[in-house]
Amino acid sequence: LKNFSRALSDGSLKTLAGAASGVGAVLLGAGPSLARFAPGLAENPGYALYVSGLQTLPVLRPYGIKPHLCLALDYDDSMLKVYDKLDMEWAANIPLIYSTKVNPELVRRYPGPTLPLWTMGGLATFVLQDREFVLDAGGNVSVTLLRLLRHMGIGSLLLAGQDFAWIGGATHADGHHATGGLPEFNPGRHQRLANLYGEEIISSLQYLTSKRDM
Numbered sequence: 001l002k003n004f005s006r007a008l009s010d011g012s013l014k015t016l017a018g019a020a021s022g023v024g025a026v027l028l029g030a031g032p033s034l035a036r037f038a039p040g041l042a043e044n045p046g047y048a049l050y051v052s053g054l055q056t057l058p059v060l061r062p063y064g065i066k067p068h069l070c071l072a073l074d075y076d077d078s079m080l081k082v083y084d085k086l087d088m089e090w091a092a093n094i095p096l097i098y099s100t101k102v103n104p105e106l107v108r109r110y111p112g113p114t115l116p117l118w119t120m121g122g123l124a125t126f127v128l129q130d131r132e133f134v135l136d137a138g139g140n141v142s143v144t145l146l147r148l149l150r151h152m153g154i155g156s157l158l159l160a161g162q163d164f165a166w167i168g169g170a171t172h173a174d175g176h177h178a179t180g181g182l183p184e185f186n187p188g189r190h191q192r193l194a195n196l197y198g199e200e201i202i203s204s205l206q207y208l209t210s211k212r213d214m
Contacts, residue, residue, distance in 0.1 A: 002104040007116035013097065013148070014133040020049050021153035028052040028067060029142055030059045031163025034173040038063040041160060049154065053141035054096060054110075056161070058085035059175035066090070071097045071117070071148070072106060073141045079106050081177035097148070099137060117148075140210035164211040165193065165203035 026041065026048050028034070042064045050067040052060060057070055072079065080103065088111040095113045098106070107114055118128055119137040128134055133151065137144040142162055149157065161173060171183070183190075185202065195201050203211075 003098075003100045003102070003107065003116070006104075006107065006114075007100045007118070011115045012132060013115060013117060013151070016148075016152050017133070018153040020149070020155075022155040024048040024156040024158065025149050025154040026050045026158045026160060027142060027145055027149070027162065028056055028060060028065070029159070029161035029163065030056045030172045030176040031161040032166060032168070032170045032173055033163050034059060034161030037160045038065060041065060048158070049149075049152075051145050051149065053145070054106075055079065055082050055141075055177060057091055057094070058082065058087070058177070059161075059173045061087050061090055062175065067094060069095045069097060071099075071141055071145050072102050073099045073117075073137060073144050075099070075101045075103060077103060078177070079103060080109075082106075083109055085175060085177060099144075117144075138210070138213050140206075140213070143210050143213045146214055162214075164207040165195070165201040167195070167199060167201045 024047070028050060030053070038060070045065075050065065052067045052070050054070045054072040057067070060067065092111040093113075095115060096107070096110045097115045097117050098110075099117050099119055101119065117137070118132050118134045120134060135144065135147055135151070138147060146157070185192075190202055190204050191208070193201050193203055
């Protein structure tokens with residue numbers, strides 16, 4: 001509720017319908033594989049719309065990749081840890097699209113322009129459905145970004161760092177606030193799988209659900 005008064009004066013995503021018609025988009029994630037692909041994207045970005053989650057910004061900074069916009073979806077307080085690693089001056093001209101359900105402090109501290117995202121399941125479902133763009137966010141920031149890009153009418157999509165699993169000693173690329181110790185394997189939550197190269201990877205029900213949705 002604390003976000004609503006700000007959101008009502010922060011602009012609207014409804015006007016972005018079809019704004020990227022025919023444009024290619026690059027959806028950047030913070031999976032460990034990003035380290036393999038980021039240097040090439042930085043060297044040859046092409047003519048494309050680059051987007052990422054807010055939590056991916058600190059990961060992208062060392063590679064010199066600056067997305068055209070970022071998005072915050074998660075409402076838990078751990079998202080505030082992003083600011084422990086984020087270069088605030090560098091991020092000052094990257095628009096943040098924020099779910100109106102996120103921690104208001106996350107929005108208040110962001111150094112750049114902000115735009116609200118109204119999502120299904122909240123008051124907007126009933127109050128703003130005919131006036132605003134109200135999105136079924138899907139519960140994962142990459143799924144949300146993909147659905148937003150469809151609203152914008154993109155012509156093609158490239159995924160980078162969208163692992164939805166981990167291998168070896170890292171669950172995220174360096175710079176992400178969740179980089180650190182590996183979670184203990186829990187058969188009730190995790191699955192051992194093989195990637196295209198036959199290597200064992202570990203994923204979770206949450207990751208696999210998001211991968212299916214994408």
